[in-house]
Every structure is written in C-alpha cells, then in structure tokens.
Amino acid sequence: MTISYKELATKGVQGLTPYQPGKPIEELERELGISDSLKLASNENPLGPSHKVQDVLKQNLSSLHLYPDGSAHLLRQRLAQEHQLLMSQITLGNGSNDVLELVARAYLTDKDSAVFSEYAFAVYPIVTQAIGARAIVAKAYPAEHEEMPYGHDLKAIADAVDATTKVIFLANPNNPTGTWIEPAALYEFFNKISESVIIVLDEAYFEYMPKTLQPESVKWLAEFPNLIITRTFSKIHALAGLRVGYAASGEAIADMLNRVRQPFNVNTLAQLAACAALDDQEHITKSVFMNSFSLRLLLRGLDDLNLDYIPTIGNFITVDFKREAATIYSALLHQGVIVRPLANYGLPNHLRITIGSKQQVERALMALDIVLNDPQAAGI
Numbered sequence: 198m199t200i201s202y203k204e205l206a207t208k209g210v211q212g213l214t215p216y217q218p219g220k221p222i223e224e225l226e227r228e229l230g231i232s233d234s235l236k237l238a239s240n241e242n243p244l245g246p247s248h249k250v251q252d253v254l255k256q257n258l259s260s261l262h263l264y265p266d267g268s269a270h271l272l273r274q275r276l277a278q279e280h281q282l283l284m285s286q287i288t289l290g291n292g293s294n295d296v297l298e299l300v301a302r303a304y305l306t307d308k309d310s311a312v313f314s315e316y317a318f319a320v321y322p323i324v325t326q327a328i329g330a331r332a333i334v335a336k337a338y339p340a341e342h343e344e345m346p347y348g349h350d351l352k353a354i355a356d357a358v359d360a361t362t363k364v365i366f367l368a369n370p371n372n373p374t375g376t377w378i379e380p381a382a383l384y385e386f387f388n389k390i391s392e393s394v395i396i397v398l399d400e401a402y403f404e405y406m407p408k409t410l411q412p413e414s415v416k417w418l419a420e421f422p423n424l425i426i427t428r429t430f431s432k433i434h435a436l437a438g439l440r441v442g443y444a445a446s447g448e449a450i451a452d453m454l455n456r457v458r459q460p461f462n463v464n465t466l467a468q469l470a471a472c473a474a475l476d477d478q479e480h481i482t483k484s485v486f487m488n489s490f491s492l493r494l495l496l497r498g499l500d501d502l503n504l505d506y507i508p509t510i511g512n513f514i515t516v517d518f519k520r521e522a523a524t525i526y527s528a529l530l531h532q533g534v535i536v537r538p539l540a541n542y543g544l545p546n547h548l549r550i551t552i553g554s555k556q557q558v559e560r561a562l563m564a565l566d567i568v569l570n571d572p573q574a575a576g577i
C-alpha cells in the first residue's frame with residue numbers, strides 16, 4: 198500500500214498554498230543568462246544596512262560558535278527604552294513574520310477564526326491556515342472608492358468578527374496595496390472590538406508614513422490589553438536578510454508568545470545589528486528622505502506613462518495596468534527588472550514595485566516604457 202504523505206499531514210497544512218516570495222536576482226540571472234538586474238520586488242531598502250551595523254557585524258563574526266542570548270536582553274532593553282515600554286512587553290521574532298506565526302500558534306485552533314481584509318498581507322492567511330483555523334476575509338473598499346481604493350474597510354472588518362474570532366490581522370499601511378487608515382479611525386475601531394479578540398496591528402512600514410498619519414499606537418497599548426503591534430528591521434532598517442522583527446504588547450500576551458517562541462529564534466548578529474540600527478538615526482532619516490524623493494519621481498514617471506496606481510505611503514506602489522499584468526511582468530524580467538505580480542492577492546491586473554533609489558526608479562521607468570510602448574524591442 199502506498200501511503201499518502203499529504204493525507205497524513207494536518208488538514209490545515211494540506212490546504213496550504215506556500216508564500217510566493219519576490220524572485221531572487223540570482224535566480225533570474227541564472228534563468229535568463231543576464232547580469233546587472235534589479236530587484237524591486239520585496240520592498241527592500243535600496244540604501245542597504247547602515248555602516249554602523251556593518252561594522253558591528255564584522256566585529257562579531259568570531260563569536261558565532263556561541264549560541265545567541267535566547268532572551269535577547271540587550272535588544273529588548275533597547276526597544277523598551279525606544280518605546281517607553283517594559284522589557285517584558287517585547288517579543289522578538291525571526292522577522293516579524295515569525296511573530297505573526299507565534300500569535301497564531303498561541304491563540305488559534307481549528308475551532309477559531311481570524312479576520313483580515315481582502316488584499317491583506319499574504320502571511321495572515323498562511324499562519325491561519327497552517328494552524329487549521331478559519332480565515333474570514335472582509336471585503337475591501339472597491340477600486341472606485343473615492344478616498345481609499347482597495348483600502349481596508351474597518352466597518353466590514355468589525356462586522357466580520359463572529360463568536361469564533363480570536364484574532365484580527367491589520368496592516369497599516371497595508372502591503373501590497375500601500376493603503377492606510379487614519380489614526381482617529383483606527384482608535385475608534387480598537388474601541389469597538391471586544392477585548393477578547395486579539396488585534397494584530399502590523400506596522401512594518403511605520404517609519405515611512407508621513408508623521409501626521411503615524412498613530413500613537415505604542416501608547417495605545419496601555420488602553421487596549423488585546424493589542425499587539427508588530428514592527429520589523431527588514432524595511433526601513435534594511436536588514437531583511439538578517440531576519441529580525443518584534444511584537445510590542447501587554448505583558449500577559451507577551452508571556453504567551455514567549456512560550457511558543459523557539460529559544461534561539463533571533464540570531465546573534467541580528468540582535469547586535471538591530472541595536473546598532475536603532476542607534477543610527479541618520480540612516481533612518483536618510484532612508485525616509487530617499488523614499489519620498491524617489492516616490493515623487495516615480496509618480497511623475499507613471500503619470501507620463503499614463504499608468505494608474507493605488508495611492509501609497511509605503512516604500513512600494515501598486516500599479517494598475519487595466520489588463521492581465523503577467524506578460525508585462527515577464528517582459529520586465531527580460532529587461533532585468535524584477536517586480537511583484539499580485540495575481541495571488543486577487544489583483545491580476547496589478548504589479549507592485551518597490552520604490553528604490555533615484556537610479557533604480559529611472560531604470561524601472563525606462564523598462565516600463567520599453568515594455569508598454571515598444572513591444573518589438575521588448576520581444577513581446
């Protein structure tokens with residue numbers, strides 16, 4: 198008898214579709230035999246890690262035979278100081294993705310549900326499904342919505358919560374749409390949700406938001422014991438390759454997350470790098486500045502190409518090609534430019550482009566121009 202190892206797996210895992218990451222540069226270059234390609238597919242910071250971070254990394258290579266500090270004392274202390282929280286309110290993760298998974302493992306079972314919006318970050322359905330919990334997807338605002346096309350509809354999210362709901366996942370700004378929620382609306386929403394439902398507010402792009410749109414979410418932790426804020430070092434701090442992120446929450450929730458956390462989930466170099474990154478304010482400021490400069494440049498270019506896009510406050514923008522974008526995606530690959538297809542998000546006509554440096558924006562616009570206006574040159 199042949200055994201089906203699929204059927205032996207848990208129901209949740211059987212139904213799982215794996216996360217589709219942005220195409221790595223090496224893979225594209227191997228496949229097409231090209232070089233000098235550009236990846237604008239995973240919202241990485243074009244500046245790269247701060248020199249202070251790089252120095253710390255070099256200085257600590259010789260201690261890699263030792264296990265990391267499993268409690269990440271120094272980094273948690275630094276984060277607690279940064280946010281004026283207790284160390285016991287900080288849970289570290291191997292990227293914030295890890296923290297999202299800890300929430301699912303600590304709070305969801307196959308009898309529970311998690312609520313999130315249509316077009317929400319792909320990791321929410323994955324961590325929910327992996328546990329075997331039910332995903333309830335609230336309709337997003339339609340494409341024609343005047344203020345926030347494709348944006349999260351907080352009323353729809355609140356209405357979707359039922360007796361089985363234990364967790365709400367909410368990204369602000371959201372990836373892949375770049376849409377956001379006004380601080381006052383967010384606060385009102387938190388007040389509406391029962392304290393028995395955990396709200397995960399994913400603030401991966403917090404630093405990129407204009408100051409007026411940054412909610413005082415960390416302060417709200419004192420008011421909402423069911424709130425978990427997640428942040429990451431992958432975006433503004435340019436440390437995506439090291440994998441470090443964290444949750445800030447009430448102590449009671451942090452205690453539960455910590456119980457399911459792998460003892461050494463954040464490696465030694467990541468801990469040291471994250472501390473150094475927090476200390477380099479200049480690099481953060483420079484990253485924000487570069488992004489807003491490049492965004493303006495990119496918007497002008499997209500307008501010149503008569504392309505429609507979803508308004509964004511992140512380090513990426515989602516462009517609406519008004520037709521199947523798969524061919525455009527492949528043609529861009531042949532120009533050596535990797536962007537992100539969004540068909541798996543239910544947005545087959547859209548592509549997401551990371552904003553990048555000035556030179557990268559210029560190159561992306563040039564590639565788009567060739568692909569859209571000179572199909573012969575683009576070979577399509």
Ligand SMILES: *Cc1c(COP(=O)(O)O)cnc(C)c1O
Pocket residue numbers: 240291292293294295318368371372399401428429430431432437440441442
């Ligand atoms: C990039 C991103 C993250 C961060 O992922 P890491 O695991 O920290 O690299 C989390 N949430 C959203 C919405 C993101 O776009």
